[in-house]
Amino acid sequence: MKQTSNIILSIIIPTYNCESYIKECLNSVLDDNLSTVEIIVVDDGSTDGTKNVLGSYENVYGNLKIIYSSHKGSSGARNTGLDNCSGKYVAFLDCDDTIKSGFLREGLELISKGAGLYIFGIERLYLTGEKELWNVADHVYPTVSDFADEYIRVRKLLIYSNCNKFYSKKIIEDNHLRFDETLSYGEDRLFNYNYLPFAGSVITSSLVMLSYHQRSEVSMSSAHVPEFFKNVVDLHRAKINCFCNLSTGTTTDEQIDFIAYDLSREVERAIDRFDLYPEEKAENLPYINRLVFGSVPDLKKPIDVLIVLGSNNCEYRVQRALEVGQLHPGITYIVSGGNPHISEMGTEAEFMADYLKKNGVPVTDYIIENRAQNSFQNLTFCSSIVDSIEHERPAGSEKLRVGIITGGFHIPRTRMVLESVNGFPNAEVVFIPAYGPNTAPDNWYKNPIGRSIVLSEIRKLATLKKFRDYKKGPFR
Numbered sequence: 001m002k003q004t005s006n007i008i009l010s011i012i013i014p015t016y017n018c019e020s021y022i023k024e025c026l027n028s029v030l031d032d033n034l035s036t037v038e039i040i041v042v043d044d045g046s047t048d049g050t051k052n053v054l055g056s057y058e059n060v061y062g063n064l065k066i067i068y069s070s071h072k073g074s075s076g077a078r079n080t081g082l083d084n085c086s087g088k089y090v091a092f093l094d095c096d097d098t099i100k101s102g103f104l105r106e107g108l109e110l111i112s113k114g115a116g117l118y119i120f121g122i123e124r125l126y127l128t129g130e131k132e133l134w135n136v137a138d139h140v141y142p143t144v145s146d147f148a149d150e151y152i153r154v155r156k157l158l159i160y161s162n163c164n165k166f167y168s169k170k171i172i173e174d175n176h177l178r179f180d181e182t183l184s185y186g187e188d189r190l191f192n193y194n195y196l197p198f199a200g201s202v203i204t205s206s207l208v209m210l211s212y213h214q215r216s217e218v219s220m221s222s223a224h225v226p227e228f229f230k231n232v233v234d235l236h237r238a239k240i241n242c243f244c245n246l247s248t249g250t251t252t253d254e255q256i257d258f259i260a261y262d263l264s265r266e267v268e269r270a271i272d273r274f275d276l277y278p279e280e281k282a283e284n285l286p287y288i289n290r291l292v293f294g295s296v297p298d299l300k301k302p303i304d305v306l307i308v309l310g311s312n313n314c315e316y317r318v319q320r321a322l323e324v325g326q327l328h329p330g331i332t333y334i335v336s337g338g339n340p341h342i343s344e345m346g347t348e349a350e351f352m353a354d355y356l357k358k359n360g361v362p363v364t365d366y367i368i369e370n371r372a373q374n375s376f377q378n379l380t381f382c383s384s385i386v387d388s389i390e391h392e393r394p395a396g397s398e399k400l401r402v403g404i405i406t407g408g409f410h411i412p413r414t415r416m417v418l419e420s421v422n423g424f425p426n427a428e429v430v431f432i433p434a435y436g437p438n439t440a441p442d443n444w445y446k447n448p449i450g451r452s453i454v455l456s457e458i459r460k461l462a463t464l465k466k467f468r469d470y471k472k473g474p475f476r
Contacts, residue, residue, distance in 0.1 A: 310337020310348025
């Protein structure tokens, strides 16, 4: 299509098997009858009656162009639209959604402000008749750094969708930006993360651009996504790199908090799909559990000292310690924790010592560490105790093998804390998971208590990682 100087906005609409609602979509765009707006429909190889409906619009509207292509997916259809549009700005609309009446006239007035990116509100219409508004305040961000600063702090600027935005065609073409046709999920997000660094300035508007219609109980865009969690982790990393690299006004603590929150939300997004897509649970839960719990150690090798880290409900941990101790006769237990136990029977360490004693462990086989108030102190104080045990051993003894028992979900963070403590310098340390009733690998994602505990732990873990190291992966 030749460059047409009076076209201000190109609206690209990919269609695929949307016979029952494409008329509603097209009419919502055409109703304003604006000569400065062109509509480019790219049919992505529909196999229902969509093409017949589109045919009734051909050669009727001078600003409507319909392109028929083979099935390549929504990203391919959007890219075809980009290759054939002539507007100064570009918008995208899904074929099952509608533009709000009067929006285009008001939205076009904003374009005179010359921003590189415009973001508008979304109205969500549910099958129940309920309506939900996702909106943003009227604001001008002179630079993308200003926008990134605000997003890191508030996280509610509707950055994900492509369908509530105006993009500069020049920015898209100058930087060779296109949708990744290899992605089956999140391609819209990735396009936005790739576009934003070049936007220059951003304007958010309280205008509501479109109505997002729920057409069935299951979203039209929902489908099983192979390797879904790996996909969202990659998107998460792209998002972090985009916003933290652009931001110049946020502190390291603000960025780390942003990273931690976003990572926990991606984990939650993945497990929310398990009931609907059992195959995704089979594919992704083992990977998520490796991130959450780490790997299980080889308990066939001898363990000389077994440290049990306390918590306000640490009975399951000391139970696990007894199981491990039965595999290694002569083991020395160290029970650590100076905070009150939930039973009100003394401190965490005192509760665990009493538990060992009641289960037949001689008092000579366990040591009480009764001062620690947190994981750092647990490991610091226990390291000193292990040093004393080591000094009492005969010269030439083999290196001590020390087991540390804590909640399975707590192991990755405990491992990182141990690195900062630099404890047990002369011992081999292994981490042994203990699983509470709500936080085992096969049930934590099923109940609110387990979810809350594990997702909170993920956020805590992410806050311990330096951003420089984090960019190499959310866990290493």
